[in-house]
Amino acid sequence: MNNSRLQYLLTQYAKNNIEKAELRELLELIDKKNVEDVDNELDRLIAKYLDIDYKPEKFNPDNTLRKIRSTLTDRTTENNRDLISLKHRRYRIWWAAAILVGALLLFTVLFNRYQSDDLQGRTVVMENDIFLPDQAQVRLSLANGTVYNLMETDKSVLANEGIEIVGDEEGGILFVVRQTNNEGDLKTFTNPKGNTAKLRLTDGTTVLLNSGSSITYPSAFGLSERNVQITGELYFEVARDENKPFVVSAGNTAVKVLGTAFNVTANPAANGVYTTLVEGSVEVTSKQGKTVLVPGTQAVVNHQGNISIGDARMRDVLAWKEGYFSFNDYNIDQVMEQLERWYDIEELHIETRTDDLFVASIIRTRRLSELLEHLERISSYKFKIEGRRVTVMN
Structure with a gap:
């Protein structure tokens, strides 16, 4: 697909005339493009729409295009803990650009409706706000019941338990496991709500x-296999060792690999275990059988152990690790x-529901109210935060 198609789709988006299928196409196209191509096209749209008295019915493209450019710029100047790493620009910046252009600013299309009403006066009602923590409050639990908050524990104590905290190549925090003598000593590394955490x-x-x-x-892997158990959602980049397979146990599922990259989701609410292969190959096994995945596919093991395989929507699967919903x-x-998995919401009450379906990729914000304000702008829903209770209204 050439730049003329990108030009057309971005123009349709700027005019708010884009259809649902075209929005999907735009996101997929930007994912494959160089940053200069999209940047140049934004220049063209800004020049066209900011210098004339053009006011479409549904929204003002002036603000949209300005915010697109501003957000792209801001994302490259934030501190290292928040930005999308320039070192991995080829994949991550384009993933982000797709989100920013296709979704961040008015960033969503509802399945069968556009909002054309005046949204100016709509705001989230707050008694308090709910914030993401400044840093991961990770814990290490030992077999004897001892629990350490790794960010608050003395380095010498952590060293005795085989943990070192270092900076990673992207400017974040990396928890490094050092081998200890007791091979059978199991330890659990837990990442609570509100952040991601990286472990080596x-x-x-x-x-x-x-x-x-x-x-x-x-504390030390065995001679024949490298075994771990997980809950929740994790992304693995497995060091290759043909003589010692890496085995991930999640609920009723085992994922066996030699060296590859894959994502595993094991949440009770997700109705099973989802394994998505990014590169290499993995063998997924349950009590009902086993299957081998190829990159871009996903295996779902339900509660009965039945395995189904299908193509994966990689952008959706990997959104969490790139900082998006x-x-x-x-x-x-x-x-x-999705929001409850991240924000410390103690109680959620949905008063009314509509048939609206959301198609969106949204940058995770530190304040829940900011994210809910975005959702209000593109839907008929309203939100209220009282303490840690969130109410959804219509």
Whole structure:
């Protein structure tokens, strides 16, 4: 697909005439493009629409295009903990550009309706706000019941338990596991709500934990296999060792690999275990059988152990590790379920529901109210935060 198609789709978006299928196409196209191509096209649109008295019915493209450019610029100047790493620009910046252009600013299309009413006076009603924590409050639990908050524990104590905290190549925090003598000593690394956390195991395997996830690992891997157990959602980049397969146990599922990259989701609310292969190959096994995945596919093991395989929507699957929420024809319950995994919402009450389905990719904000304000702008829903209770109204 050439730049003329990109030009057409961005123009349709700027005019708010884009159809649902075209929005999907735009996101996929930007994902494949160089940043200069999109940047040049934004220049053209800004020059066209900012210098004339053009006011479409549904929204003002002046603000939209300005915000697109501003946001792209801001994302490259934020501190290292928040920005999308320039070192991985080829994949991550384009993933982000797709989000920013296709979704961030008015950033969503509802399944069968556009909002054309005046949204100026609509705001989230707040008694308090709900914030994401400044840093991961990760915990290490030992077999004897001892629990350490790793960010508040003395380095010498952590060293005795085989943990070192270092900076990673992207400017974030990396928890490094050092081998200890007791091979059978199991330890659980838990990442509570509100952040991701990165762990490097003794074999060199890197694990990224989503909000509310954990991994249990031995102090030293055995001679024949490298075994870990998980809950929640984790992304693995497994160090290759043909003589010692890496095995991830999640609920009723085992994922066996030699060296590859894959994502595993094991949440009770997700109705099973989802394994998505990014590169290499993995073998997924349950009590009902086993299957081998190829890159770009996903295996789902339900509670009965049955395995189904299909193509994966990689952007949706990997959104969490890139700092986004991704909604693909989600109703309000599914949207709020995603938010509850990250924000410390003690009680959620949905007063009314509509048939609206959300198609969106939204940057995660530190304040829940900011994210809810975005959702208000593109839907008929209104939100109220009282303490840690969130109410959804219509």
